[in-house]
Amino acid sequence: MTTLTALSLTEARAGLQKGDFTSVELTQAYLDRIHALEPKIQAFLNVTTDHALASAKSADQRLQQGDTSPLLGIPVAIKDVLTTKDIETTCASKILKGYIPPYTATSVQKLFDAGMVMLGKTNTDEFAMGSSTENSGYFTTRNPWDVERVPGGSSGGSAAAVASQMAPVALGTDTGGSVRQPAAYCGIVAVKPTYGRVSRYGLIAFASSLDSVGVFGQNIEDTALVLQAIAGHDPCDSTSLLAEVPDYLTEMRKGLEGMRVGVPKEYFADGLQPEVAAAVRAAIDQFETLGADVREVSLPNSEHAISTYYLIATAEASSNLARYDGVRYGARKNESTLWDTYRATRGQGFGSEVKRRIMLGTYALSSGYYDAYYLKAQKVRTLIKSDFDRAFEEVDIILGPTTPSTAFKIGEKTDDPLEMYLSDIFTVTANLAGVCALSLPCGFDNQGLPIGLQIHAPFLQEARLFRAGYAYQQATKWHQQHPTL
Amino acid sequence: MGATTTIKYEPVIGLEIHAELLTNTKMFCRCPVVDPTISPPNTAVCVVCTGQPGVLPVINKRAVEYAIMVGLALNCEIRETSIFARKNYFYPDLPKGYQISQYEYPLCINGWLDIELENGQTKRIGIRRAHLEEDTAKNTHLNDGTSLIDFNRSGVALLEIVTEPDLRSAEEVEAFARKLRAILQYLGVNNGDMSKGVLRMEPNISVRPIGSDELWTRTEVKNLNSIRNVARATAYEIERQISTYESGGQVIQQTMGWDELRQITVPQRGKEDAHDYRYFPEPDLPPLQVSHEWIEEIRAKMPELPDVKRQRYMDELGLGEYDASVLVADRAIAEWFELAVSEGGDPKNLANWIIVEMFRLMNKDGLEREQISEIKIQPAQLVALIKLVEDRIINNNTAKKVLATMYAEGGDPVEIVKAQGLAQETDSSVLQAAIEQVLDENPDEVQRWLNGEEKVEKFLFGQVMRALKGKADAQILGPLLNTALRNRHE
Numbered sequence: 001m002t003t004l005t006a007l008s009l010t011e012a013r014a015g016l017q018k019g020d021f022t023s024v025e026l027t028q029a030y031l032d033r034i035h036a037l038e039p040k041i042q043a044f045l046n047v048t049t050d051h052a053l054a055s056a057k058s059a060d061q062r063l064q065q066g067d068t069s070p071l072l073g074i075p076v077a078i079k080d081v082l083t084t085k086d087i088e089t090t091c092a093s094k095i096l097k098g099y100i101p102p103y104t105a106t107s108v109q110k111l112f113d114a115g116m117v118m119l120g121k122t123n124t125d126e127f128a129m130g131s132s133t134e135n136s137g138y139f140t141t142r143n144p145w146d147v148e149r150v151p152g153g154s155s156g157g158s159a160a161a162v163a164s165q166m167a168p169v170a171l172g173t174d175t176g177g178s179v180r181q182p183a184a185y186c187g188i189v190a191v192k193p194t195y196g197r198v199s200r201y202g203l204i205a206f207a208s209s210l211d212s213v214g215v216f217g218q219n220i221e222d223t224a225l226v227l228q229a230i231a232g233h234d235p236c237d238s239t240s241l242l243a244e245v246p247d248y249l250t251e252m253r254k255g256l257e258g259m260r261v262g263v264p265k266e267y268f269a270d271g272l273q274p275e276v277a278a279a280v281r282a283a284i285d286q287f288e289t290l291g292a293d294v295r296e297v298s299l300p301n302s303e304h305a306i307s308t309y310y311l312i313a314t315a316e317a318s319s320n321l322a323r324y325d326g327v328r329y330g331a332r333k334n335e336s337t338l339w340d341t342y343r344a345t346r347g348q349g350f351g352s353e354v355k356r357r358i359m360l361g362t363y364a365l366s367s368g369y370y371d372a373y374y375l376k377a378q379k380v381r382t383l384i385k386s387d388f389d390r391a392f393e394e395v396d397i398i399l400g401p402t403t404p405s406t407a408f409k410i411g412e413k414t415d416d417p418l419e420m421y422l423s424d425i426f427t428v429t430a431n432l433a434g435v436c437a438l439s440l441p442c443g444f445d446n447q448g449l450p451i452g453l454q455i456h457a458p459f460l461q462e463a464r465l466f467r468a469g470y471a472y473q474q475a476t477k478w479h480q481q482h483p484t485l
Numbered sequence: 486m487g488a489t490t491t492i493k494y495e496p497v498i499g500l501e502i503h504a505e506l507l508t509n510t511k512m513f514c515r516c517p518v519v520d521p522t523i524s525p526p527n528t529a530v531c532v533v534c535t536g537q538p539g540v541l542p543v544i545n546k547r548a549v550e551y552a553i554m555v556g557l558a559l560n561c562e563i564r565e566t567s568i569f570a571r572k573n574y575f576y577p578d579l580p581k582g583y584q585i586s587q588y589e590y591p592l593c594i595n596g597w598l599d600i601e602l603e604n605g606q607t608k609r610i611g612i613r614r615a616h617l618e619e620d621t622a623k624n625t626h627l628n629d630g631t632s633l634i635d636f637n638r639s640g641v642a643l644l645e646i647v648t649e650p651d652l653r654s655a656e657e658v659e660a661f662a663r664k665l666r667a668i669l670q671y672l673g674v675n676n677g678d679m680s681k682g683v684l685r686m687e688p689n690i691s692v693r694p695i696g697s698d699e700l701w702t703r704t705e706v707k708n709l710n711s712i713r714n715v716a717r718a719t720a721y722e723i724e725r726q727i728s729t730y731e732s733g734g735q736v737i738q739q740t741m742g743w744d745e746l747r748q749i750t751v752p753q754r755g756k757e758d759a760h761d762y763r764y765f766p767e768p769d770l771p772p773l774q775v776s777h778e779w780i781e782e783i784r785a786k787m788p789e790l791p792d793v794k795r796q797r798y799m800d801e802l803g804l805g806e807y808d809a810s811v812l813v814a815d816r817a818i819a820e821w822f823e824l825a826v827s828e829g830g831d832p833k834n835l836a837n838w839i840i841v842e843m844f845r846l847m848n849k850d851g852l853e854r855e856q857i858s859e860i861k862i863q864p865a866q867l868v869a870l871i872k873l874v875e876d877r878i879i880n881n882n883t884a885k886k887v888l889a890t891m892y893a894e895g896g897d898p899v900e901i902v903k904a905q906g907l908a909q910e911t912d913s914s915v916l917q918a919a920i921e922q923v924l925d926e927n928p929d930e931v932q933r934w935l936n937g938e939e940k941v942e943k944f945l946f947g948q949v950m951r952a953l954k955g956k957a958d959a960q961i962l963g964p965l966l967n968t969a970l971r972n973r974h975e
Contacts, residue, residue: 083539096538103532105539204538208768237541238770316768319573322582323536327634342575365573365763374765 004029009222023073027056043161047120055117072115077167080121083202092136095349105202122157144483149407152182159186170216177427179214180439184402184452195434196241199234205320207313210431220469224248251463256290256471262297262395273405279443279451297391309428311377318361402439402452438465441478499650503685504675512642513542526635534640536580548642551674556593567592569767578622591616600660611649655720670816802832815855825864861895870898909958
């Protein structure tokens with residue numbers, strides 16, 4: 001019984017259904033592991049022990065009644081930018097310290113309805129703004145493969161929790177790579193679905209036109225099962241899509257034969273860590289071996305992606321974060337006038353990266369600058385979209401590295417925001433274009449740090465991501481590697 | 486002596502109107518719309534309209550339908566694709582730190598409305614745009630320096646209508662305001678109540694030398710709780726600006742408030758520096774698509790509007806233009822009138838009684854005409870009263886007295902006539918007796934009549950009528966009196 005936490009979701013599901021162990025036992029095993037490892041990893045802002053055990057108990061009742069729902073009784077970790085009714089949700093920001101949401105995010109509610117057991121709320125860069133969790137208002141999460149290094153971000157808490165087997169699966173959010181980049185750094189799988197595939201209701205907004213709820217898992221199958229549960233239209237989110245959700249597990253097993261795979265030439269330019277380039281090239285060869293038809297494609301506007309992203313994301317953020325004024329909820333610093341109260345509340349409540357982005361975005365939207373910055377960025381965004389449209393006329397999926405390098409050291413990039421922004425160079429395009437993408441492990445560098453392979457698929461073609469990823473994982477063992485802790 | 490030239494000025498005025506839409510729920514959430522003056526604070530609120538983290542707006546379809554109705558009534562082009570935008574600014578009554586509105590691509594554009602002027606002419610006023618947005622919460626500032634916020638109003642659907650600067654006088658502003666309000670009421674999308682802020686009108690006023698086509702500095706007037714005040718404030722502000730220029734001063738672009746007590750406009754205090762609202766398209770809402778079919782469906786079920794109704798009153802009911810205009814000026818009046826017609830009343834007679842007698846009683850009582858549905862007289866009762874006159878049960882003068890009783894106390898005219906014994910005296914022998922008595926008591930007047938002074942007959946008629954307490958049937962009394970006088974000849 002000591003190895004319950006070593007089980008994948010799919011294995012744990014089989015054990016629960018057969019009655020080998022109960023959800024309470026499984027949940028307790030994870031809580032014990034969290035207790036043991038958390039001082040080292042610091043993935044959780046809040047471990048919801050009572051809530052977890054109560055959910056596990058009711059899951060056991062359903063299991064006893066013969067309920068075979070796939071996620072019933074399975075523990076999950078939730079990034080702290082998704083609201084949870086009656087449970088503090090802070091976005092790792094001091095300005096939301098003590099904020100208890102009166103409602104639960106649609107994606108989380110769907111997991112609760114499916115019988116999942118929430119273990120806790122995971123750490124993130126403040127308001128999901130960052131690539132390392134170093135911008136968390138509370139503490140920095142450690143990479144389980146090397147605790148001197150960052151787990152990536154912003155969903156670093158969720159990624160580290162899954163990589164260290166403190167949770168079998170987790171929810172994160174991805175605005176510019178915030179599930180894929182930490183998945184690559186932590187050696188696990190993460191999917192960023194098509195914009196609108198999963199409801200954003202209850203996802204505390206960073207950049208509304210880019211935000212997606214994403215899923216972390218140790219393998220493709222587990223990840224697909226969780227996405228299956230949260231995908232679909234939500235009447236509370238007008239940007240969520242009405243399209244049917246296909247059965248991912250069936251689609252997943254269809255093999256690679258005849259699949260046309262594109263490799264963008266722009267993704268192998270200077271600045272790519274040689275071991276990353278080598279591992280990704282090897283993975284591409286593996287795809288060819290498995291029957292895929294590999295060819296070069298071009299995404300010519302990729303070079304403008306980072307600047308486009310940081311104009312649009314910050315512009316939207318400057319507006320989305322205006323509600324944190326201390327008037328209705330969260331921390332308030334009272335001063336003698338309204339405007340001084342605003343200044344003190346926001347000045348003390350927000351961290352420096354959040355302030356930097358609010359100022360950037362406010363500037364980009366200002367009268368006289370709007371056309372030159374925000375409007376122009378929207379036009380380039382359209383060009384980036386059409387890059388993908390054109391490429392997907394020729395190929396079914398696009399392969400490349402998830403990140404230009406493996407996990408960097410804590411503190412290494414904190415003095416240089418631009419350097420930090422560049423770690424998202426391969427991931428922001430999917431958010432700008434609205435397409436879906438997935439990161440999965442494809443090797444290790446010389447220091448034993450995981451490397452991520454990124455797969456892009458067209459609008460609403462998540463099944464194709466899982467099909468490609470599953471075929472690759474059937475042939476490789478990278479995803480079965482775990483850090484020694 | 487050389488001629489001195491004085492500059493003549495003309496006002497240039499545009500109106501900005503905010504109308505809360507009478508939808509059951511708010512613009513972007515399902516909270517009920519309540520009367521903020523009577524509902525306990527913060528009882529009609531939810532996570533969306535209090536701007537909790539993570540919430541998203543969902544467009545109220547009924548609000549869009551209402552906005553399209555107004556757009557069609559104002560002869561606007563309805564865009565099949567319009568876009569919501571965020572207007573960003575900080576204030577405690579704005580829970581998200583931005584208001585969802587429409588900016589570059591409003592739902593309704595390029596319309597017009599014809600207004601009727603005192604001189605009988607009509608004037609076409611351009612409508613620049615009409616767009617949907619959400620209302621703010623309501624702040625209450627206490628004396629101890631704290632402020633309270635009521636979010637019941639937060640997120641209520643608002644329609645903002647902006648005219649072209651085509652209005653040239655306070656009279657035109659008033660005519661436009663009345664007609665627009667009538668249309669909103671006819672459509673059932675707004676109750677027209679300006680005292681509670683359900684309908685708000687803000688004139689933008691500037692003046693310029695007649696003949697010039699440049700626009701001079703404008704001011705905006707807020708705080709206007711009735712159409713009458715909109716007109717008064719406009720007139721005041723026009724005079725203030727002209728006298729400012731004439732005394733060598735400059736008008737400053739600013740927002741003025743209307744001081745009801747002093748009947749003047751005053752600069753509003755506490756305004757922050759010029760705002761940069763940083764408008765950008767609302768990423769939480771896809772572009773609003775309205776199909777041509779839906780627009781036509783809405784057009785087909787629109788109620789009859791004032792101009793069409795007025796024409797129908799003239800063509801089908803035979804009313805004159807003045808009477809028809811007065812009756813259609815407000816939905817409540819037209820509805821009252823049409824109810825009375827449906828009870829079998831003669832339209833011309835009814836129009837006359839309503840416009841002359843009922844409005845006189847209401848006016849004396851301080852009521853506005855559109856409050857007609859609140860008075861005690863019911864349409865069927867006015868019809869019954871007119872029938873009593875037609876049937877010669879009572880005469881016109883008695884009818885006016887009965888109407889006053891009906892207005893003051895309510896009740897059925899037949900009952901009132903019966904109870905107060907007001908029925909006309911039609912019995913010839915009673916009339917004859919009264920006549921003979923009056924003639925006997927006035928021998929001098931009789932003699933003057935006999936000498937050919939015919940106008941004395943009118944005096945004697947009055948005396949008989951008085952003797953019978955005004956109840957004599959005039960049509961019988963007249964010939965009888967004449968015969969009686971002739972008889973005295975012999």
